Amino acid sequence: MKVVIFGASGATGQHLVQNALDQDYEVRAFVRSRGKLALQHPRLTIIEGNVKDQDIVQKAITGQHAVMSAVGANSIFKLDQLVIEGMANILNAMASCDVRRLIYLSTLGVEESRPNAGFMIRNLAPTILHNEIKGHELRENMIRKSESSWTIVRAPILTNGPFTGKYRCGESLKSDRFITSLSRADVADLMLLQLTDQRFNRKSISLMPSQ
Template sequence: MNALIFGATGGTGRQLVEQALAQGHIVTAFARNPRNLDLQHPNLHVGQGDVLDFASVERVMQGQEVVLSALGAPASQKDAVRSEGTRHIIRAMEQTGVRRFICLTTLGIGDSQQALPFAYKYLLVPLFLRQAFADSERQEEYIRQSALEWTIARPGTLTNGQRTGQYRHGFPASEKGLKMKISRADVADFMLRQVQDHAYLRKAASLSY
């Protein structure tokens, strides 16, 4: 399948690229600086551009069958990369007829807020992550308002651990015993499973160990 991956040079995005290639997909990795993606594979193509530039997003969308986004930005960054980048992705998908969209946000957005531990909910998010969470809220709203076949992945704290394939997904906010963390490799595993599995079609799934 022709898969377009945004945020391809980030930790989760790189896992998406590597795992998608291993599964036999034809991958286009969208990157502002392709040199940051030091991978070579006969099925890998790199599309250079800025997700905040609609023309470059529309150009790379041609011929794609599924879009996966792992857009992210430092908490201190002022640009609304998640929401505005996602708005451009959605618009380009709608204009080119690409339907399937699998997008990474974060645990704590929307109805998953109650899953956050006390320190996150009342200290870390209000004091340090408020802007990033607000941007992710807007991002999810754009997705929900679209007519796309979307799935949102909301992981807990991301780690650089191995892909295990053993993680919880789609749990209610009241579920107990969560570790509130998950490896980027396992997040990519979940997102790529959604390419064929529509169990979370037009739904958001929380992810954690």
């Protein structure tokens, strides 16, 4: 399978790229700066560009089987219009290139999942991360209105811990923890599973640590 990963040089994106290569995928890594992704592999192509550039987004998606997005805002405290425009470009390019599958990394802090996401996300995220959450909600809404075969993965607080495989996912999960967190390695693992698992096609799922 050929997959293009947007936000590939980010902390979670790098896990996605490495894990996808380990699982024999052909990977196109879309990055803002080539120097931020040091990986080299015969099945890896790095595309440097800005998601605001429709032409280069189209080039990246052409000929692929699936799209993954782990694009993050430049600042978690500001609404990044560039990322919102970038998602519109990704969706338009997917429609134009007839690429259907989309896996999008969101957050448990969005309004729909926040009440069940644990104390810190439920009570502090809406204030501290108001703009980041608003950005995800706007992008989720765009994705749900699209014709793509999407899965939205809503992750808890992300850590740089090791892969554990000890997580659960589903549409109606609840956490009673004070801090609900999971490693980026585990999040990447779940996202890659969605490339071949159709159970959550056109659904938004919560991702949480095992109880």
